[in-house]
Every structure is written in structure tokens, then in C-alpha cells.
Amino acid sequence: MKTILKIIGALIVLIILYAVFAMLVFSKDYHFEKSIVINAPKEKVWQYTGSLKGFNTWNPFAKADKNIVVTYSGTSGEVGDSYNWRGNKDVGEGIQTVTAVVPNEKLTSKLHFIKPFEGNATANFIITPEGNGTKVTWTMDNELNAMMKIMKPMMDGQMGKMFDQGLGDLKKNAEQ
Numbered sequence: 001m002k003t004i005l006k007i008i009g010a011l012i013v014l015i016i017l018y019a020v021f022a023m024l025v026f027s028k029d030y031h032f033e034k035s036i037v038i039n040a041p042k043e044k045v046w047q048y049t050g051s052l053k054g055f056n057t058w059n060p061f062a063k064a065d066k067n068i069v070v071t072y073s074g075t076s077g078e079v080g081d082s083y084n085w086r087g088n089k090d091v092g093e094g095i096q097t098v099t100a101v102v103p104n105e106k107l108t109s110k111l112h113f114i115k116p117f118e119g120n121a122t123a124n125f126i127i128t129p130e131g132n133g134t135k136v137t138w139t140m141d142n143e144l145n146a147m148m149k150i151m152k153p154m155m156d157g158q159m160g161k162m163f164d165q166g167l168g169d170l171k172k173n174a175e176q
Contacts, residue, residue, distance in 0.1 A: 019150050026149040032156070033139040034163035040174040042127050042134045046104045048173055049125040049136060051077035052096060058173055060166035065091040077101065092116050096123070111140075117148075136170065138163055 038045050048054040053076050062068050065087035074080040074097075082097035093115040100108040104127060111121040121142035128135045140159070144152065 026144070026152050028144050028149070029141070030144050030148075030152070030155070031139065031141050032159045032163070033137055034160070034167055035135055035137040036167040036171055037130045037133045037135050038171045038174045039133045042104050042129065045127055045134045045136060045170075045174045048170055049127060050101070050103065050107055052081050052083045052098065052109070055125075056083070058166055058169035060162045060169065061091065062087070063165075064088070074098070089116060119143075119145075119148075134174075136167065138167060 046054075048057060053072060056062055056070065062070070062085065068085055068087040068091055071084045072082070073084075074082050077098075079098055079101060082095060084093075084095045085091065086093045092113060094111060094113040096109050096111045098107060098109045099122075100106070106127065107125045109123050111123060113119045113121070119142060121140055123141075124137070124139045126137040126139070128137070148155070
């Protein structure tokens with residue numbers, strides 16, 4: 001019994017040490033990006049990346065809730081284009097608003113997360129020629145609070161999985 005308590009105690013100490021380490025060492029600035037090359041002209045790829053309605057045809061985050069409620073406002077594909085979403089505990093609630101557009105090249109948007117955690121982020125879709133195709137780079141930047149710093153390694157894994165799924169679906173849609 002003492003051995004089990006020692007093991008549990010050691011695990012608790014390791015968890016606390018990791019948490020303190022993460023809060024002190026990990027940067028508050030978080031950047032994540034993934035790219036994919038799509039065998040389609042940039043104008044066709046832009047149909048799926050140049051507006052929030054286009055994005056939501058392949059948005060992997062929204063697919064986690066089949067009953068998600070989405071409300072659009074503004075002019076699609078222009079600064080001010082936005083959508084509110086409200087979903088289950090996996091999807092949460094928030095608003096995404098386009099803040100800058102360079103047609104067929106770049107769309108920048110601000111995300112405001114309401115649930116399950118309050119926060120803000122900036123996302124970009126950057127479109128560049130790549131051989132006979134089009135390279136799409138999807139980025140996300142935000143500031144991590146202390147608790148998010150602790151979860152950073154798990155965030156990297158989850159973001160990688162979601163970005164891969166989304167970019168894969170984007171590729172399928174744009175190459176049809």
C-alpha cells in the first residue's frame with residue numbers, strides 16, 4: 001500500500017512540476033500552420049477559402065457537431081463577412097469575422113471564442129501558386145493563458161489532426 005501511495009505522490013509531484021514549467025517556459029504566443037498543394041487553379045481554390053461560407057463547406061471544427069447552428073451576416077467574401085456558431089461541448093460557441101481580403105491570395109479573419117473557453121485568435125488562408133497547382137497555407141495565431149500553456153502539447157496534436165482533416169477535405173472539394 002505504501003508503494004502505491006509513493007507512486008501516486010510522485011505522479012502528482014511530476015504533474016505539478018510540469019504545470020509550473022509550462023507556465024514559466026512556454027511562450028504565450030501560439031502559432032500553428034499547415035499547408036497542402038491542391039491540383040486546381042487558385043481561382044477554384046479561392047471559392048472554398050475566400051469566404052466563410054466557402055470555408056464552412058470543409059471546416060473540420062464544425063463537423064464535430066451535426067446539429068451546429070450557424071448564422072451568417074455581412075457580404076460573403078468581403079471584410080465584415082462573419083458567422084456565429086453554437087454547437088455541442090466539442091464545438092462550443094463563437095464568432096468569426098473577415099478582417100482583410102486580397103482576392104485569390106489571402107483571407108484574414110478574427111475568431112472570438114465564447115464557449116467552452118473565452119479567447120481570441122487570428123486565422124489566415126494564404127494561396128500561392130505551386131507548380132501546376134495551388135498551395136494553401138492555413139494559419140492560426142493566438143495568445144495562451146496559463147492553463148492553455150499547460151495544454152499546449154495536446155493542442156498541437158489536436159490542431160494538427162483538425163487542420164489535416166480540413167485541408168484534406170478542401171483538396172477533395174477543389175479538385176472535383
